Amino acid sequence: MTRARTALAACGIVVGLWGLWLLLGNLSADQLIRLPLWLGGAVVVDDFFLVPLTIGAGWLLTRRLTGHTRAIVRTMLLYVGITTLIATPLLLRQGKGINPTVLPRDYLRDWLVLEATIVLAGVLALVVQRLRRADGSAGSRLRTARRF
Amino acid sequence: MIVLGRWLGVAVVVCFLTGLFSHFQQSAPGWVYLPSRPASLYRVTQGLHVLSGIVAVPLLLAKLWTVYPKLFAKPPWPPSRQAVAMVLERLSILVLVSALALELFLGFLNTLQWYPWPFPFRQTHYALAWIIVGALLVHLAVKLPLIVAHWRRTPPPVPETGGLSRRGLFRTVAGAGALVGIASVGQSVPALGPVAVLAPRTPGIGPQGLPVNRTAGDAGVGMVGADWRFTISGPERLTFTLDELRALPQSRSDLPIACVEGWSQGARWEGVRIRDLLALCGAPDASRVRVVSMENDGFYATSELPPQFAADPLTLLALRLNGTDLDLDHGFPARIIAPNRPGVLQTKWVDHLEVLS
Numbered sequence: 001m002t003r004a005r006t007a008l009a010a011c012g013i014v015v016g017l018w019g020l021w022l023l024l025g026n027l028s029a030d031q032l033i034r035l036p037l038w039l040g041g042a043v044v045v046d047d048f049f050l051v052p053l054t055i056g057a058g059w060l061l062t063r064r065l066t067g068h069t070r071a072i073v074r075t076m077l078l079y080v081g082i083t084t085l086i087a088t089p090l091l092l093r094q095g096k097g098i099n100p101t102v103l104p105r106d107y108l109r110d111w112l113v114l115e116a117t118i119v120l121a122g123v124l125a126l127v128v129q130r131l132r133r134a135d136g137s138a139g140s141r142l143r144t145a146r147r148f
Numbered sequence: 149m150i151v152l153g154r155w156l157g158v159a160v161v162v163c164f165l166t167g168l169f170s171h172f173q174q175s176a177p178g179w180v181y182l183p184s185r186p187a188s189l190y191r192v193t194q195g196l197h198v199l200s201g202i203v204a205v206p207l208l209l210a211k212l213w214t215v216y217p218k219l220f221a222k223p224p225w226p227p228s229r230q231a232v233a234m235v236l237e238r239l240s241i242l243v244l245v246s247a248l249a250l251e252l253f254l255g256f257l258n259t260l261q262w263y264p265w266p267f268p269f270r271q272t273h274y275a276l277a278w279i280i281v282g283a284l285l286v287h288l289a290v291k292l293p294l295i296v297a298h299w300r301r302t303p304p305p306v307p308e309t310g311g312l313s314r315r316g317l318f319r320t321v322a323g324a325g326a327l328v329g330i331a332s333v334g335q336s337v338p339a340l341g342p343v344a345v346l347a348p349r350t351p352g353i354g355p356q357g358l359p360v361n362r363t364a365g366d367a368g369v370g371m372v373g374a375d376w377r378f379t380i381s382g383p384e385r386l387t388f389t390l391d392e393l394r395a396l397p398q399s400r401s402d403l404p405i406a407c408v409e410g411w412s413q414g415a416r417w418e419g420v421r422i423r424d425l426l427a428l429c430g431a432p433d434a435s436r437v438r439v440v441s442m443e444n445d446g447f448y449a450t451s452e453l454p455p456q457f458a459a460d461p462l463t464l465l466a467l468r469l470n471g472t473d474l475d476l477d478h479g480f481p482a483r484i485i486a487p488n489r490p491g492v493l494q495t496k497w498v499d500h501l502e503v504l505s
Contacts (some may be wrong), residue, residue, distance in 0.1 A: 001292065008289035010390035016243070016282025022275035026211075043242065051213050075320045082206045082324045083331065086346050087262055094391060095365040098261050098366070103348050110345035114331065137481035 007036050014115060076122030080115055087111045150291075150298045151318055152211050155325075158203040160248070160284060164277055166197035170408055171274055173490050176454075184460040187487030191406035194490065195336035201255045202332050202346075206324035208248060237290050238369025244283035251276045259335075259409045260348045261361075262427070335411040349411035355475035358415050361407055361491060364476045367443040369497045372481055378465075382431035382503030390481050393467060396420045396428075401462045407491035417485045419466035422458050422501070431503040433459040439484050440500035451495045452488065452504070462487045465498065 027035065058077060062070045090107045097103035172180045173190060183189075224231030251365035254265070254273050261270055288295070334344025338351040354360050364370070378388045386397075397444040399421045406412035423433045443449045457463055467474060474480040479496025486494065 001296070005289045005292050007285050008292065012285025012287075012289060014280045014282070015285060015300060017280050019275045019278030019282060022278060023272070026271035026275065027267055033267045037271065038267075039246040041252050043476045046209070046212055046245065046249050047216075047219060050209060051216055054209070054213060057214070071316055075323070079324055082209070082328060083346065086202065086205060086256070086328055086332075089257055089262065090346065090348060093260050093262055093311075096262075096295045097348070098369060099360055099363045100351065101354040102261055104350055105345070114345050118327075127433070128212075136218055 051084070054078070059083070069126060072122055072125045072129065076118060076125075079118045079122075083114055083118065084111070087114070151314075152207060152214060153319060155322075156204060156207040156211050159200045159207055160262070160280065162200040163197055163204065164281055166193040166200070167274075167277055169193050169206060170197060170490060174492065181280040182456075182488070183452055184456065184487050185206065186461070187462060188404055188406075189488045190490055191253060191404045191412040192338065194406055194408060195333070195412060198255070198259055198336070199329055199333050200287045201252055203325040203329045204248075205252055205256075206321055206328060208252065210321040210324075212245065213347060214317070236302070240283050240286040244280065244287055246282045246485070247276045247283065259411075263411065338413060339478070347411070349409070351411075351413045355477050356415075356469050356472065358405060358413055358469065358478065359411060360477045362448065362496070364480075366447065367441075367445065367497065369442050369450075369476070370427070371476060372442075376481060376499070378482060378499055380429050380501040380503070382427050382429035382435070384429045386429050390467075391422060393465070393482065397424060398467075399424075399461070399464060401464050401466075401485060401487075403462060403485050403487055405485075405491045405494065406489075415429045416470050417464055417466040418468040419464040419482065419485075420485075421461055422453065422463045422465060422486075423461065425454065425501065426458060426503065429503065435459075438502040438504055439495045439498055441495050441500065442497040443501050448495070451484070451493045453484070455505075457489065460487060463499070 023032065023035070058074050061077060062073050065073055087107065087110075090103065091111060093103055094107045095103070157220045158485050170190070170193065173182060176182060180319050224234050251273065254276075255270060257263070258269055258273070265272075287395060317426035328346060330340065330343065331346040332344060333347075334340035335349040335351065336344065341351040344350055351359070374389075378390070378391060378393055380386050397420070398418050401417045402414060403417060404414045422437065426435055428438070435458055436455050437453040437458045439451045439453060441449050453463065465482050465483070466479075466485045467482055469475070469478055473485060479498070482498045483496040484498055
């Protein structure tokens with residue numbers, strides 16, 4: 001195991017240094033100074049904005065919920081969050097494509113429809129779950145029925 | 149969370165390999181041989197490249213979320229061998245996370261052809277890919293005992309990450325990956341075009357029902373008149389008017405335009421086979437050919453057809469698209485269309501072919 005680990009790590013360092021070499025060879029000094037700022041920015045956005053936001057929003061919006069309801073609402077919120085994250089550049093650049101075939105859709109409408117669909121699916125899942133719980137015997141009856 | 153990491157790893161590897169293929173397509177070192185078939189290979193690999201990148205976004209965020217408490221773990225003190233190892237490991241993770249997050253961001257914005265950063269996209273995207281793979285290998289080396297234990301089905305105890313069970317979390321993340329994948333893959337799979345609400349391109353939109361990357365306006369090319377001539381220079385130098393090109397035997401190729409930005413769409417092209425033109429000027433089928441455009445921009449103005457592409461019967465000097473003359477934005481009066489090539493090399497507004505060997 002130790003030998004495999006050493007070999008893996010050595011390969012990784014060589015490959016990583018090759019990438020660094022490519023950067024040094026292809027970017028100007030000015031660009032090389034700014035790139036780390038963007039790399040740092042990516043970490044800050046992830047670790048100090050997106051992840052805390054997910055944890056915070058998830059906690060705030062689901063703290064009074066329990067069990068399956070909580071899981072369904074959290075999943076729904078995560079789907080809304082991730083699709084919104086990816087839709088953001090499209091929404092920002094709507095109508096600013098370099099030609100009419102780039103970004104040709106009405107992304108605001110599409111985004112609203114997508115989020116509405118996710119919320120609707122979540123609500124449906126909640127309703128189905130409530131119905132099952134309200135009629136506790138339904139599940140067992142189904143299961144019995146299937147046996148015959 | 150090893151299962152999440154495994155899927156993120158798969159996405160990164162697919163993205164890296166397809167990206168490498170695309171890089172070789174655009175600037176192949178001499179020792180790389182690129183086949184001209186399967187005709188849709190590049191369409192599939194580049195579609196996968198962009199798809200795996202988009203799917204990696206929820207996987208990366210979920211992975212960061214599961215290890216979030218570790219970010220605030222107390223730094224080791226006093227200095228010892230273990231402390232040094234831990235600092236090095238954390239540095240490798242910092243490299244991995246920052247490069248991967250920036251890489252996905254750059255890649256996605258490139259599909260919108262939006263470049264708000266102060267460094268060149270292609271070179272930076274390519275170099276960061278190697279850095280990511282390097283950091284990933286180091287990360288695997290560090291975690292190898294854990295990974296092996298997991299594969300032997302003796303997982304070490306991992307604390308639950310509140311609210312969602314491990315299986316529930318994985319299902320949720322897999323669902324998020326599938327959701328963003330389905331909502332974006334329609335730019336390369338026309339059947340899913342109508343639901344491609346997270347994709348910057350929609351199939352069927354553009355002149356002659358085909359999207360465009362670079363318009364005639366961008367390229368500084370105007371409509372040509374009756375005095376336009378096409379020249380091929382090989383052992384013999386031949387010149388054709390547009391009508392003379394139309395009078396040569398015409399062939400039909402069903403080939404996709406597949407762009408580095410991930411969008412692709414099949415189309416029906418008609419024109420003269422490059423190998424027929426080569427034969428006319430006395431050059432062998434398998435010749436290396438330089439394609440020269442009327443564009444004034446140096447980067448797009450010329451491209452090279454390696455011998456196997458020039459010899460392929462599907463490779464055309466196309467004059468027509470989907471049943472009518474090429475639109476000016478699609479390269480009127482003549483353009484190159486070849487199988488298994490990125491759109492950027494399907495040079496438009498061609499007025500000169502030069503046989504190199």
